[in-house]
Amino acid sequence: MSVDTFLLAMAAPQQGANPLISFLPLIAMLAIFYFILVLPMKKKQQKVQAFLQALKEGDQVVTTGGIIGTITKLKEDAIQLQIAQNVRVDVARNAIVGYKGQPPVESN
Secondary structure (H helix, E strand, O other): OOHHHHHHHHHOOOOOOOHHHHHHHHHHHHHHHHHHHHHHHHHHHHHHHHHHHOOOOOOEEEEOOOOEEEEEEEOOOEEEEEEEOOEEEEEEHHHEEEEOOOOOHHHO
């Protein structure tokens, strides 16, 4: 038996073998992928959404750009921040990353 014949015999699927068994490694990899990557990302996203929904007027927050301000008005998709006396800016709600003096919500 030559090496080529031996390699072809090893690569050929066995007759009568259950095709479901050949998919078990793929199914196991998908399950591992889900539990290691997808599930933690979902939990993190839910935590960020809960933080953004809990914001209220008077909270001191930090934006993704590093601007620190006090919330003066809440809108559906935007927040008005007072960053200095008589200086107010509207920022997207998703631009808020955490409370002043605390680590960002996403890194936890």
